[in-house]
Amino acid sequence: MITVSDVKQYLYCPKIIYFDHVLHVPKPFDQKLETGKEKHDSITAKEKRRKGALFYDQELDQAEKMFRVALESNNLGLRGILDYLVRTKQEFIPVDYKFGFSHNGCIHLNHKYQLVAYAILVEENFKTIVRRGFIHYSRDRVNAQIDLSDEIRRRTLKMIREIGQIIEEEIEPVSTKNPGRCMDCEYSRYCVGSQSVD
Numbered sequence: 564m565i566t567v568s569d570v571k572q573y574l575y576c577p578k579i580i581y582f583d584h585v586l587h588v589p590k591p592f593d594q595k596l597e598t599g600k601e602k603h604d605s606i607t608a609k610e611k612r613r614k615g616a617l618f619y620d621q622e623l624d625q626a627e628k629m630f631r632v633a634l635e636s637n638n639l640g641l642r643g644i645l646d647y648l649v650r651t652k653q654e655f656i657p658v659d660y661k662f663g664f665s666h667n668g669c670i671h672l673n674h675k676y677q678l679v680a681y682a683i684l685v686e687e688n689f690k691t692i693v694r695r696g697f698i699h700y701s702r703d704r705v706n707a708q709i710d711l712s713d714e715i716r717r718r719t720l721k722m723i724r725e726i727g728q729i730i731e732e733e734i735e736p737v738s739t740k741n742p743g744r745c746m747d748c749e750y751s752r753y754c755v756g757s758q759s760v761d
């Protein structure tokens with residue numbers, strides 16, 4: 564099974580999937596992940612007390628709030644733990660927390676597809692259609708909405724298939740076209756083609 568985080572990693576650089584799932588290199592220690600857990604707990608505590616939801620809307624006053632929702636699809640071979648799921652009488656709204664800045668008030672591309680992957684899992688697990696979701700960026704307090712279209716679902720499913728293919732066929736994929744990413748990549752120590760910071 565792959566995870567929803569793999570979708571984000573694949574978009575950062577497909578080689579990370581190869582290192583992680585084919586070569587099984589030791590996972591680099593991720594300080595951001597540790598800090599993220601503490602921040603996650605703090606945001607969740609506030610959200611439990613809040614009337615409505617992060618992205619206030621009167622309709623959400625009566626919403627059911629679910630946190631750290633475990634989702635899985637055997638069909639897709641995909642699983643993940645969603646930070647926050649808002650359930651109203653009309654809809655399910657997945658929310659993912661990010662502990663950095665938004666992209667000038669908008670969603671970063673890899674976060675967008677990660678959220679769509681969560682939405683697809685929500686649809687399958689709750690037998691519903693998800694129409695929108697949110698990313699909460701804690702550093703600049705932006706709640707960015709993403710509307711789910713058939714096209715974005717299709718692209719996300721294609722990526723999930725491509726990730727599965729790298730793992731199954733053990734094919735080393737091409738690296739990201741953006742060499743700047745290598746400088747901040749936790750896997751650079753394993754990567755021959757990475758760009759060094761001189």
Ligand code: SF4
Binds near residue numbers: 578
């Ligand atoms: S160091 Fe660069 S090429 Fe290697 S996995 Fe990371 S982003 Fe990809």
